[in-house]
Amino acid sequence: MSKNKQLPKVAYFCMEYGLDDSLKTYAGGLGILAGDYMKGAKDHNFPIIGIGLKWKQGYTDQLIGEDGRPYDSYHNYNYDFLEDTGIIVKVQIRQREVHCKVWKCEAFGNAPLYLLDTDLPQNADAWITGQLYGWFGEERIAQEMVLGIGGIKAIRALGLEVDLYHFNEGHALFAGFELLREKMEAGASFEQAVDQSKEEIVFTTHTPVIQGNESHPIDRLLYMGANLGLTVEQLVLLGGAPFNMTVGALRLSRKSNAVAQLHGETANKMWAHIDNRSEIVPITNAIHLPTWVDQNMITAAEQDGDLWEAHLKNKRELIEFVKERTGAQLQQDKLLIGFSRRAVPYKRANLIFSKPEIISPYLEDGRIQIVFSGKAHPLDDNGKQIVADLVAMSKKYPNAVVYVPNYDMATGAMLTRGSDVWLNNPRRPKEASGTSGMKAAINGVLNFSILDGWWPESCEHGVNGWQFGDAFESEIVKEQDDHDREALYKVLLEEVVPTYYNKQEKWVKMMKASILGNKDEFAVKRMLEEYYEKLYN
Numbered sequence: 001m002s003k004n005k006q007l008p009k010v011a012y013f014c015m016e017y018g019l020d021d022s023l024k025t026y027a028g029g030l031g032i033l034a035g036d037y038m039k040g041a042k043d044h045n046f047p048i049i050g051i052g053l054k055w056k057q058g059y060t061d062q063l064i065g066e067d068g069r070p071y072d073s074y075h076n077y078n079y080d081f082l083e084d085t086g087i088i089v090k091v092q093i094r095q096r097e098v099h100c101k102v103w104k105c106e107a108f109g110n111a112p113l114y115l116l117d118t119d120l121p122q123n124a125d126a127w128i129t130g131q132l133y134g135w136f137g138e139e140r141i142a143q144e145m146v147l148g149i150g151g152i153k154a155i156r157a158l159g160l161e162v163d164l165y166h167f168n169e170g171h172a173l174f175a176g177f178e179l180l181r182e183k184m185e186a187g188a189s190f191e192q193a194v195d196q197s198k199e200e201i202v203f204t205t206h207t208p209v210i211q212g213n214e215s216h217p218i219d220r221l222l223y224m225g226a227n228l229g230l231t232v233e234q235l236v237l238l239g240g241a242p243f244n245m246t247v248g249a250l251r252l253s254r255k256s257n258a259v260a261q262l263h264g265e266t267a268n269k270m271w272a273h274i275d276n277r278s279e280i281v282p283i284t285n286a287i288h289l290p291t292w293v294d295q296n297m298i299t300a301a302e303q304d305g306d307l308w309e310a311h312l313k314n315k316r317e318l319i320e321f322v323k324e325r326t327g328a329q330l331q332q333d334k335l336l337i338g339f340s341r342r343a344v345p346y347k348r349a350n351l352i353f354s355k356p357e358i359i360s361p362y363l364e365d366g367r368i369q370i371v372f373s374g375k376a377h378p379l380d381d382n383g384k385q386i387v388a389d390l391v392a393m394s395k396k397y398p399n400a401v402v403y404v405p406n407y408d409m410a411t412g413a414m415l416t417r418g419s420d421v422w423l424n425n426p427r428r429p430k431e432a433s434g435t436s437g438m439k440a441a442i443n444g445v446l447n448f449s450i451l452d453g454w455w456p457e458s459c460e461h462g463v464n465g466w467q468f469g470d471a472f473e474s475e476i477v478k479e480q481d482d483h484d485r486e487a488l489y490k491v492l493l494e495e496v497v498p499t500y501y502n503k504q505e506k507w508v509k510m511m512k513a514s515i516l517g518n519k520d521e522f523a524v525k526r527m528l529e530e531y532y533e534k535l536y537n
Ligand SMILES: *Cc1c(COP(=O)(O)O)cnc(C)c1O
Pocket: 027, 028, 029, 030, 032, 340, 341, 342, 407, 408, 409, 412, 413, 433, 434, 435, 436, 437, 439
């Protein structure tokens, strides 16, 4: 019997999918994970389908204005590579019928992905699938209703057989409400419907930042019609009041997972006070190697080829890319640090600049060059200030600091291949996983990172990269920042910089250790196998 006959058939629900830059259905790490998962499912022949939304304008195209501040720009995108399934399903939103067209995408070496689309002439609410993470509370619920409720209806209309529904993040929770509704309509009580639905739902929780876990006033759910007939008491039993989407998903699933070992500990502490919730097991994220990793680097590492030459080729490509996108000219023979992350305070993009008297001399003579990228959420003024500060730094040190606007998959791939070092300095333990570090590691780009997310699972300090901060944590933000800043400078200036300039042989040995030690452990095949073993079993 083939493997597929024995394995449960999984429908994966996610707000975003990062499959390719031409399909604007992603914003960041969540979408990249979902995209890599779908590609891995195809490569390794797992019986998985995906459900998502066809975003007309995607996430923001974020550019830098003349004043050095980011601004958001939106365009309508057309995708001629999507296949029309001919299916339209209807979802009642705010007591109005919304038609959702179902497209199928298999264009990027991925398992079948079905994308729902409300941009139809017959819809008064055609805007619902307009902007990913755009707008505000009611609109977000409308989008999540299309994803969850529309998604289940699409599965039924397409006649797809599904054993398990996997909600990647709480956004998809209304799919669980639709499963309850189906069972209650067929005669089950609420309690019976919950028990039965739980058996077929699994959940992946992501951000350990409380505010990142979406909640809504109960009234708003009722007004939108998202409750699908559930009473206020039943809603509160599931998600509390205000209604928390993560809590709801933890209570409506038979098992959940966190996205790294450390995140597993953090998530279990964070949700310890929630009763009747599913167990949270850690399954560390991974990446789709063909999308992110230069095979020449793996081959050179395995066959004792010239790793340094192979790396320099990638570094030159990055330098060329940076020149095209920004006009800045970086040097091939100087240390190049890459940093690309969402612009949010806890990721501390500015930490390396926070004692100018220490870092300036290195930036002035170009011994240290840094390339930044990363968008702020369109509604986040703090995040936009972080970007503006980075842009200001690039003007102050034009030969050493660069900000590449409009972070996308192409930028991510370039930076994680062509940098020498990958810097990551979140306030521990707020980084759930951090897959960009895996991309870097397997490309021979040495991680230089706080022990957060996936890095504690891989780091051998001075052997395959470096840690700094020794896993220090403090409730007092200033104390943590002061501590980590000192640690960053110490390791950077006493270990990273001298190794780069004076011990090239050791550097290349570290690159090799980084590639060989991470290429299997953090490849999507391992993650999928673990999902089947620990979550789908
Ligand atoms: C890899 C990637 C991410 C996720 O990386 P993190 O380490 O979680 O920041 C986000 N966005 C893009 C474009 C990527 O390529």
